Amino acid sequence: xxxxxxxxxxxxxxxxxxxxxxxxxxxxxxxxxxxxxxxxxxxxxxxxxxxxxxxxxxxxxxxxxxxxxxxxxxxxxxxxxxxxxxxxxxxxxxxxxxxxxxxxxxxxxxxxxxxxxxxxxxxxxxxxxxxxxxxxxxxxxxxxxxxxxxxxxxxxxxxxxxxxxxxxxxxxxxxxxxxxxxxxxxxxxxxxxxxxxxxxxxxxxxxxxxxxxxxxxxxxxxxxxxxxxxxxxxxxxxxxxxxxxxxxxxxxxxxxxxxxxxxxxxxxxxxxxxxxxxxxxxxxxxxxxxxxxxxxxxxxxxxxxxxxxxxxxxxxxxxxxxxxxxxxxxxxxxxxxxxxxxxxxxxxxxxxxxxxxxx
Amino acid sequence: xxxxxxxxxxxxxxxxxxxxxxxxxxxxxxxxxxxxxxxxxxxxxxxxxxxxxxxxxxxxxxxxxxxxxxxxxxxxxxxxxxxxxxxxxxxxxxxxxxxxxxxxxxxxxxxxxxxxxxxxxxxxxxx
Numbered sequence: 001x002x003x004x005x006x007x008x009x010x011x012x013x014x015x016x017x018x019x020x021x022x023x024x025x026x027x028x029x030x031x032x033x034x035x036x037x038x039x040x041x042x043x044x045x046x047x048x049x050x051x052x053x054x055x056x057x058x059x060x061x062x063x064x065x066x067x068x069x070x071x072x073x074x075x076x077x078x079x080x081x082x083x084x085x086x087x088x089x090x091x092x093x094x095x096x097x098x099x100x101x102x103x104x105x106x107x108x109x110x111x112x113x114x115x116x117x118x119x120x121x122x123x124x125x126x127x128x129x130x131x132x133x134x135x136x137x138x139x140x141x142x143x144x145x146x147x148x149x150x151x152x153x154x155x156x157x158x159x160x161x162x163x164x165x166x167x168x169x170x171x172x173x174x175x176x177x178x179x180x181x182x183x184x185x186x187x188x189x190x191x192x193x194x195x196x197x198x199x200x201x202x203x204x205x206x207x208x209x210x211x212x213x214x215x216x217x218x219x220x221x222x223x224x225x226x227x228x229x230x231x232x233x234x235x236x237x238x239x240x241x242x243x244x245x246x247x248x249x250x251x252x253x254x255x256x257x258x259x260x261x262x263x264x265x266x267x268x269x270x271x272x273x274x275x276x277x278x279x280x281x282x283x284x285x286x287x288x289x290x291x292x293x294x295x296x297x298x299x300x301x302x303x304x305x306x307x308x309x310x311x312x313x314x315x316x317x318x319x320x321x322x323x324x325x326x327x328x329x330x331x332x333x334x335x336x337x338x339x340x341x342x343x344x345x346x347x348x349x350x351x352x353x354x355x356x357x358x359x
Numbered sequence: 360x361x362x363x364x365x366x367x368x369x370x371x372x373x374x375x376x377x378x379x380x381x382x383x384x385x386x387x388x389x390x391x392x393x394x395x396x397x398x399x400x401x402x403x404x405x406x407x408x409x410x411x412x413x414x415x416x417x418x419x420x421x422x423x424x425x426x427x428x429x430x431x432x433x434x435x436x437x438x439x440x441x442x443x444x445x446x447x448x449x450x451x452x453x454x455x456x457x458x459x460x461x462x463x464x465x466x467x468x469x470x471x472x473x474x475x476x477x478x479x480x481x482x483x484x485x486x
Contacts, residue, residue, distance in 0.1 A: 019397070030424070031397060034397070034398050035397060035398050035423045035424070036398050036423075224397070224423060224424050227424075228423060287401060287403075288400070288401055288421055288426075290426060310423055310424075311400040311401065311421070311423050313423075318401070340419070
């Protein structure tokens with residue numbers, strides 16, 4: 001068995017009494033006090049997550065932008081310097097290797113942040129593509145720690161910590177910053193739907209910053225509340241809604257595939273692809289639609305499967321997202337979910353369950 | 360933090376508690392169980408009249424992250440289920456020993472002798 005890895009903050013989490021669990025090979029905090037309290041903190045005030053398990057790649061050189069734009073399905077070339085782009089990373093046949101955020105720090109310097117469980121898969125894939133471009137690809141996942149400061153009060157906390165980002169640092173902005181805590185890369189991104197910042201830095205700088213945040217009474221939050229928060233705003237998670245056997249078009253991510261780009265990996269396959277699935281958002285009056293549960297039509301025939309589900313702390317209802325076979329999608333949008341022996345009528349949500357507060 | 364194990368109750372290795380009163384037992388989940396599960400958000404209990412086998416499942420308790428079966432400490436018939444708990448599952452976290460789930464009419468009194476004492480249950484929690 002492989003050894004469980006630690007982030008630079010693992011011992012801090014244990015000191016704070018976090019319930020720890022292995023995730024993507026890392027010993028990570030699942031929750032500190034209560035998942036409910038952590039979700040409420042992020043929706044109403046501010047919380048901080050250690051997400052140092054995630055991977056960081058750098059692409060540098062004259063054709064860095066051209067390369068990243070070619071590798072991603074979304075439009076990266078068109079993004080301004082100092083902006084970030086969310087995108088799937090696809091194979092030639094259009095299936096999803098991972099989803100990621102690419103940050104255009106400079107014209108010739110790009111940071112790519114990928115899911116922890118896909119670091120090696122992504123890196124070897126990108127390495128196989130980079131040969132034809134005049135740029136360098138490096139994996140710095142072991143050199144960086146990453147904090148996500150999330151919630152409506154996150155901006156005032158940033159100011160308190162003397163992390164001044166300027167007035168025009170709006171949603172999905174990114175920049176390198178020499179701060180009193182060390183050299184950092186800061187982006188106004190996150191996985192909660194709320195306003196917030198992701199802060200990349202060396203391990204020592206991030207450890208210092210973490211202590212300052214805890215001193216400032218920012219609530220430490222674990223992966224369990226992170227999952228509730230992202231599900232409430234219906235953000236997909238790799239390994240659940242998207243994975244090796246589906247394309248972005250199966251998971252209602254058409255907006256991330258810019259078919260009019262001149263050339264990109266997967267362009268031809270995705271251009272001809274007829275989606276097999278459609279993503280649905282369902283909630284229940286009673287019970288929780290969990291991953292793996294059957295989605296049924298009104299005649300109680302199976303038409304799909306829940307891919308992620310939890311109890312929404314904000315709504316006080318069980319919520320789930322799932323993939324329904326496109327040709328069986330009921331026009332009346334009358335869905336049921338099978339939980340153990342019983343079936344329950346589900347409420348269909350056209351939009352996310354909860355509106356995050358980010359601008 | 361050590362969990363609470365009242366002296367007046369009996370226990371199972373699956374972390375249920377049982378209050379024995381003549382041929383009726385009252386069943387819930389222990390303080391250790393609720394702290395392991397975290398925020399409890401859903402409880403599903405059986406109908407009155409359901410006949411349970413010892414160690415058969417009688418319901419489900421769900422935290423935000425997990426789904427766990429509830430196991431009957433003994434064989435018997437459900438004579439009451441605490442449906443109020445379904446409306447306020449967080450009580451299982453707050454007051455686990457007041458949050459009873461079902462009352463059972465004991466079928467075989469000898470099975471009561473197989474329930475764990477507080478001391479024996481403490482060892483289960485320490486494993």
